[in-house]
Amino acid sequence: MSTDQKPILSLQGVIKRFGGLTAVDQVSFDVPKGEVFALIGPNGAGKTTLFNCITGMHVPTAGRVVFEGRDIAGTKPYRTAQLGIARTFQNIRLFEYMSALDNVKVGEHVRMKAKLWDAIFRTPFARREEREVSERAMEHLRFVGIERHADNYARNLAYGQQRRLEIARALATEPHLLLLDEPAAGFTPQEKVELMRLVDKIISRGITVFLIEHDMRVVMEVSQRIVVLDHGEKIAEGPPAEVRKDQRVIDAYLGKSA
Numbered sequence: 001m002s003t004d005q006k007p008i009l010s011l012q013g014v015i016k017r018f019g020g021l022t023a024v025d026q027v028s029f030d031v032p033k034g035e036v037f038a039l040i041g042p043n044g045a046g047k048t049t050l051f052n053c054i055t056g057m058h059v060p061t062a063g064r065v066v067f068e069g070r071d072i073a074g075t076k077p078y079r080t081a082q083l084g085i086a087r088t089f090q091n092i093r094l095f096e097y098m099s100a101l102d103n104v105k106v107g108e109h110v111r112m113k114a115k116l117w118d119a120i121f122r123t124p125f126a127r128r129e130e131r132e133v134s135e136r137a138m139e140h141l142r143f144v145g146i147e148r149h150a151d152n153y154a155r156n157l158a159y160g161q162q163r164r165l166e167i168a169r170a171l172a173t174e175p176h177l178l179l180l181d182e183p184a185a186g187f188t189p190q191e192k193v194e195l196m197r198l199v200d201k202i203i204s205r206g207i208t209v210f211l212i213e214h215d216m217r218v219v220m221e222v223s224q225r226i227v228v229l230d231h232g233e234k235i236a237e238g239p240p241a242e243v244r245k246d247q248r249v250i251d252a253y254l255g256k257s258a
């Protein structure tokens with residue numbers, strides 16, 4: 001583990017309440033830069049809520065969310081995307097009646113420079129930028145292995161291809177930190193192996209990957225470090241080999257669902 005390097009993300013005492021329910025309860029941990037970091041825990045443990053607190057979809061009730069040295073708690077989602085945080089969703093969220101390529105171009109637009117004026121009058125600058133955006137979007141489709149489906153409606157892609165398309169769209173924002181919420185849910189063992197390969201490729205681009213995953217095998221193989229949530233609380237943290245042996249984890253998680 002890189003101890004001398006600053007973490008890319010640091011959660012400090014994060015709490016999220018919904019009325020009387022405490023979904024995330026005083027959670028603190030650091031995500032080291034350049035690694036695969038995993039968040040696991042039973043259904044309802046607060047994993048997705050924690051992701052939502054990081055991306056700005058929820059404002060934490062208390063605590064700090066420090067990304068690259070600045071507290072971003074409560075920052076709006078479009079802004080956290082601009083700052084370099086991208087995500088995919090537990091329940092796939094694509095523009096179903098847009099082509100795969102256009103879905104990725106939406107991701108690119110987070111970073112586009114042309115103003116509305118340029119776009120309306122189709123200035124040379126806007127046209128050049130639009131062309132570059134298409135080319136880059138194609139590269140992202142190629143990177144995740146679905147370039148053959150560039151022109152197909154997102155809704156017509158197979159389930160596994162839709163998951164990859166979401167990752168391509170997230171990568172199009174050129175994130176430093178990529179949050180994947182159960183990216184292998186519903187995958188066959190073969191698809192899981194391919195997903196792990198894709199995660200390796202993403203890491204080798206210098207992007208930090210923070211993933212929520214149910215399949216313990218995937219988590220153990222792909223991640224350097226794991227945090228375990230149960231009823232909103234962090235109950236364990238460490239390398240996979242340690243976490244696997246932790247009795248609280250076995251009781252809370254392994255015993256029940258894996």
Ligand SMILES: Nc1ncnc2c1ncn2[C@@H]1O[C@H](COP(=O)(O)OP(=O)(O)O)[C@@H](O)[C@H]1O
Pocket residue numbers: 018021023041042043044045046047048049050
């Ligand atoms: N927007 C919301 N409003 C009210 N309760 C919520 C909301 N989002 C999540 N919860 C509740 O918070 C708890 C944690 O949910 P969630 O973060 O989705 O868990 P996980 O992703 O670990 O399965 C659950 O009890 C869930 O019902």
Ligand SMILES: [Mg+2]
Pocket residue numbers: 047048049090
């Ligand atoms: Mg969830």
